[in-house]
Amino acid sequence: MARNLIVGNWKMNRTASEAPSLVTRLLELVPAQLPVEVVLAPPFTSIPAVAQLLAAANHRLSLGAQNAFWEDRGAYTGEVSVPMLADLGCRYVILGHSERRHLLGEQDEAVNKKVKAVLRHGLFPILCVGETLAERQHGQTEAVIRRQLDAGLDGVAGQELKNLTIAYEPVWAIGTGQAASVEQAAEVHRQIRSVIGAIGGMAAGGAEALRILYGGSVTAHNIGDLLSSREIDGALVGGACLDPEVFAKIINIAAEKS
Template identity: 60%
Template sequence: MRTRFIVGNWKMNKTATEAVAFVHRLKQELPSVEGIQVGFTPPFTALHATRDALASNPAFLLGAQNLHWEEKGAFTGEVSGPMLKDLGCEFVLVGHSERRQHFGDQDTWTNRKVLAALRHGLRPILCVGETLQERDSEHTDAVIERQLRAGLVGVDDQGLAAVTIAYEPVWAIGTGRAATPQQAVLVHRMIRRIIGELGGADRVQQLRILYGGSVTPQNIADFLSFEEIDGALVGGACLDPLSFATLVRVAIRATPTRTA
């Protein structure tokens, strides 16, 4: 059985001081976490402080929001895999829709970042998702397949074992309009099929696929009631420690009982 993974993406929120206060309060609310993994991706400026506040608490994993594909060099404003690894990061988001939309990240760049993450011992969470226009024009399957196949070029079977996929419909991110669990399940099934076709037949049942897009403490149980959904990439609801703690507690109790 796949271990559920709940990831809080702080985006461009929280100073280092605010990050420490968040972690201390969250640890009070969640003194122990069993049966699932919980991670956060603070902004780069708060990674060091967050790592120290976690104090190697095995219940929580530290991740980053992005990385550059080169190890070092004249890339002003960028951060490399070795830098993230040195700070204690265990995973990194790659291809988030906000990177694609606002910063021009292309499928080829996303692929180079996936490969760089794997090369430096970081587990990539490859984000894929369609816009509202693409969904309304019934292009969801084609968009997801393109992003998956392009993002995983050159990733071998061993590499696939370290990859997590996050399905985040762009039209649901930060809008309060989540996809229905049934909509998410259909895409998750397609993702698993495509990964199998890419050569991960031995890994496909272990592959974790998260849903992201307006996930809240009120709807997380509905998503996790389907065995195809292995966790969540959470945005706004992860910024308050009480809200995030509630969401995690609900996720721990949720049991898959439904089929789409």
């Protein structure tokens, strides 16, 4: 099993001039060598500033992006390609986040194209899946997750899946302060492993090695309980990652659990 992964998704927060103080303080609070992998995913405009700090520091933190377009270049006003992100030092790309799906109308077909583009250029996609509160209340969680995985990973199989991370983020838990229980998250994570094993033709051991993160109101108070489950391999952290003191606590607790 790969190391646990903690991803800090800054969303649309922190300008390029604000980013250095956050990252500098975080680097002061976490050990240079960690038994967990940590990724910072700032807005596009702040990526160069964060990349410069990480390159200069003796830390093993990685750089990620919050989205990417599926074409390498062309007349796509406002879009950012995977080669552009790779050139800035990004290793991970978050794709299919529920805010993009539900606020910006991103469809499974577009997410699938982006997953393939990220894999094609040797970066690591973090594919987000999750159900709304209404879908959970109507017993549709498993069907929604299966649909998002089937469509999002169409044409992706075998060795490519080894570079994939899944983030389960129940829409009803994001930014609400109401995180899923460990039992709720673990149940869905087991379903995800089963679906990935089936659609990817992976043996049981391969599906077990897949990293599945939990995202949705992750805090320093619940990260320890979440990582106590063998089904949960890390976290996609939103608001809590904007406070370096809090995010450092999350990282250090995750390190203790590894």
